[in-house]
Each structure stands twice: as structure tokens, then as C-alpha cells.
Amino acid sequence: MISEQAPSGAPLHLPPGGLMDRFGRRITYLRLSITDRCDFRCTYCMAEEMTFLPHGAVLSLEEALRLVRIFVSLGVTKVRITGGEPLVRRNALWLLQEIGRLQGLKELVLTTNGSQLARHAADLRRAGVSRLNISLDTLRPERFRTITRIGDLAKVLDGVEAALAAGFSRIRLNAVMQQGVNDDELGDLLAYAVARNIDLALIEEMPLGDTGHDRSATFLSSDAARARLAERFELIPTLENSGGPARYWRVGGSDSRVGFISPHSHNFCDTCNRVRISAQGTLYPCLGDDGAIPLLPLLRAHPHDDAPLGAAIATGMGLKAQGHDFTAAMATPKIVRFMSSTGG
Template sequence: MSSSIHTPQLIDQFGRRVDYVRLSITDRCDFRCVYCMGEDMTFLSRDEVLSLEECARLVRVFVNLGVSKVRITGGEPLVRKNALSLFEDIGRLPGLQELTMTTNGSQLEHHAQALRKAGLDRINVSVDSLNPERFRQITRVGDLNKVLRGIEAAKQAGFTNIKLNTVLMHGFNDDEAVPLVAFAIDRGLDIAFIEEMPLGEVDHQRSATYISNQATLKQLQARFPLVSSTETTGGPARYWRVAHTNTRIGFISPHSHNFCESCNRVRVTCKGELYLCLGQENKVDLMPLLREFPHDDTPVKEAIFSAMHIKPKGHDFDLRRAAPAVVRFMSHTGG
């Protein structure tokens, strides 16, 4: 593939270097989490979605432009047919320092070993409750035991960087912060608490279910010896270490602590839309360029470079708004 652009870095209009891409490979999911999507979803048809070959091509383009970390997301990425082939294509890509995945864990039991062999470095697993009945209520259809078996399979496959992702909500799981951290400590896992984000119309009022990470941290400090840390995994989380354990607790706080000043990432949807910010509508459509120029990456690279000039300063989430910050669901943009 030809190229007329030679530069190791993507720099946005505010001087921030973009070296992290989150790529969704499907909008489909086998769960229907209440904070993520509606109960009755209409998903994209096959021809509206990037092929796995196009996904791999985009990853290669971004890595050639200086991106060192790629996270594969969905929907649920492992429900995509032949998803493993993508990991095999990009897992050992020169210049890619870290390949990670966010998953609901439902398919991990069967794929963990192959994913590790393909070159996946880290896994984030969404777990919002340790109560099977409550877990099903939040996910609408999920089987907690299946997810827990998936986490164990990932450990057995040799993954040493496994992190739980948890969204706490008043009236759903607001009493589970301490049990979830204890669970993580017992199994040598990390855990991140993520404030609920106003993306898409859901069946509850987010201002009523919102729990700040400041409140969660205060609760955890009363139960665990926490030590502030300057560690980072390349994303927006602020970390604390649990003393005398291998567990880190991260807090991703788009409301109570705006982390936009150091934003180093962009997102690509399964439709090939390059979103410059999770909470804004600024985007560039890459799919037409991929298909019009199947053997020339130059137009795609030029579009990505141009997009850096429209990357906004921040997402400006505000729970006081009656409507969501953006209409699209999290599953559309990529989790």
C-alpha cells in the first residue's frame, strides 16, 4: 500500500498527542445493559459494518501514524463472527505496543486461550454485580456464572492484566463497591469504577441513578488501605493501590473530574466513523475512503490528519440536561 505521509505523531489543535485508538468491530451484544442500550435494539446490517479486513487495515494505518495502543470494543466484540482472525492479524503488528479488549466476558471461557496466543495483552471485563439475580436485572439477560468462568479462563490462559469495569447506579447496585473490590483483591485483579455517561435514551433518569466516584472513593477508603498512585494504563482512569495487594482501583470520572485536558484517544465505530470525542458529534467517515481506495492508504491517512483539527477540547457532560449528551448509544460508538 502506498503512502505519501511520513510522520510518527498525530497532534490535535490543542497540542495533545493521539496515540490510542478504540475500534469497535460490532454494535451487537448478547447483553442489554440498562445504562448502555435500550431493551429493543435495532442493529446494523452486515453491509453497513466494516469487514474484519478493513478493521485490520485501519489498525495498520493508525499504527503507521504513531498510535501505540489499540483497544478492540463493541457491542460485544466476541460475538462478531471470526473475530479471532482480527486479533491474529494485528496482535504482533510492529509498532503496536499494546492490544487490549473490552468485553462483557460472556464468550471468554471459549476464546481466552486463543486470544492470548494471538497477541492480546490486556482484558477489561464489565462486571456490575456479584449477585446473579441483580446481574441479570442490570444486563437484562446476562449469566453471571458464565462471566466468572470467563474471567477464570483468562487467568488460566496467562493474562496477568485483567481489569473489572463497574458502573455503580443508585437503586441498582449502589451497595456493591466494597464486595466488588474484595472480589478483585481475592483474585489479583484490578477494578475501575466508571461514572454513568449520558449516551443514548435509556429507561431511567440518569440524574437519579448517578453516583460520583468521589463518593465511591470515600466509601472504599473507610474499608481498605488505599495509596494514591500516579500510574496510568494510557486511558483516563486515576488509580489508587490497595496496600499489601496486587490490586489497583481506577476511577473514570467524566462528570466529577473532567479528564479531557490530557485526552490522547479517538474512537472508530464499526461503521468506520472516526469520532474525535465520546461526548461530541465531531466525526469523519473513513469507510467510503477505505472502499474507494482499496490499495492506497494515502486518502485515509490524510482524512485522519485533517480530523485532528476538529477534535474538541472536551465532552462537556452535564447531568442537568433533560436529554442525553448525544443521541447515539454507547454500543454504537464503542464501549
């Protein structure tokens, strides 16, 4: 039974200038995972056989809401709900509705694999979700099944259409680029996006977790991908951004953009404005570093006092690394946790 309101103590005072790390970067963006579970097993994200967290080790939805409230009170203006696959979490819609009502929050967004969108898209829009990022690495059903191990492409494509019908004005497809896996489809993925007036982000694969395949053999750089696309599309440089790491190019003759997320070839750490909280309630100030602050014990030890949580979050800002080196870690991942555990 979900309560109407999560407990919280006296309001926290916004620090001068908002949340800042020790390098002067202002933190305005929280990515919160509400589950480590997923109905896919993507080869770049998970091992084929996964052990998931017991339910008692995962944030309750009330605890997740309380954390978001605290971060918003400390100056965060954008929240992205992630997983795993967030829409497999029971009552996820309740959490989104409650977050969507928070004063001071400017943007609530969701990352999803699209498998559940056909039945949830309209409700998500009504809940206040303003933008969707939908993972889509291929348009070929057999290849989709190979990459996801168990996924059904038709469900995802139906989900994209449902999101469009629900009135989402900004939808972005996310594709992880892999040489010899889906690099021959990048142009087709962009054409699919352009036909629907939506955006596409092409992501360099990150060395997180032991997924059982050689990432160095499948790595494709953003520069190489952009050069291939430029043979088929007019790509116009733009300074537009969505508040995250993607660097965008306008696609000539359309309303669509193609973005490149390039943790290897064009490190974006100098402008990083985000932190992550895993489904286990652990604050990770940097995706590429193991520095972390466990917040779940504090949530449960101080159910009516937010001050200890605020202090822990402030400590976490001091742990945020200046940058990562994913390229050096490609052969032997420095970070052993899976992306599905940290939050996509």
C-alpha cells in the same frame, strides 16, 4: 472467506510528533469497535429493543485491519478492540492475531462483557492480546440479570477464571456505578478483585443514548465511591496509569488497584490521547462530541490507496473537541448515539 492480508497502498509518512490535535494532545490510542451487536442489553448502554446495523454497513474485518495498520503507521501504539461485544463477531480472533503482528504496535487490549471468555481466553492470549477489561457491575445473579436484561453471571465469572488461567497478568473489571442499583456492592466487587490480584475500575455513568432510565437519579460520583471504599480498604494514591482515563489508587496489602473514571466529577479531557472508530467505520475524535469523519466510504472507494484515508484522519484530528460537559447533558443527552454504537 478471510484473506491473509488486507489491501493497502504506499506507506504513509509519520507526521512530525505523530498525530496531534489542534490543542497539542498527541493521539497514540485507538479504540476500534468491530460490532454494534451484543449478547447483553445493559440498561445504561442500550435500549431494551435495539435495531442493529445491517452487515453491509459494518466494517469488514479486512477493512478494520487496514484502518489499524494506517493508524499504527501514523504513530498509534495502543489499540483496544471493543463492541458491542467483540467476541460475538465471527472470526474476531483472526483480526486480533493480525493486529498483534503489526510492527510498531506496543499494546493490543480487549474490552469484553466476559460472556465468551471461557472458550476464547487462551486463544486471545496466544493472539497477542496483552490485557483484558471485563465488564462486571454486580456479583448477584438476579441483579446481574436485571442490569443486563438477558445475561448470565455464571458465564462471566467462569470467563474471569479462564482469563486468569490463560495467564493474563493484567485484568481489569469495569463497573458502571449506579446509585440505588449496585452502589451497595462496590466494596464486594473490590474484594472479589483483590482476591484474584486483578484491578477494578469504577465508572461514572455517561449520558450517551436514550436508554429509557433517569441517569440523574442513579448518578454516583467517584469521590463518593472512594469515600465508601476507604471505610473498608486502605487506598494509597498512585500516579500509575494504563494509558486511558482511569486514575488509580493502590489497595493496601494487595497487588490490586482501584481506578476511577470520572467524566463528570474530574474531567480528564486535558490529557485525552485517544480517538474512536465505530463499527460503521466512523471516526469519532471525541466521545462527548458529534464531530465525526466517515471512513468506510473512503475505504471502499480507494481499496489500494491509503492516502485519502490518511488525509481524512488528519482532518479528524482538527475536529477533536477541547472537552465535553457530560454533567450538563445528564438530563437530556446531547449525544443520541448509544455507547454500543460508538464502541465501549
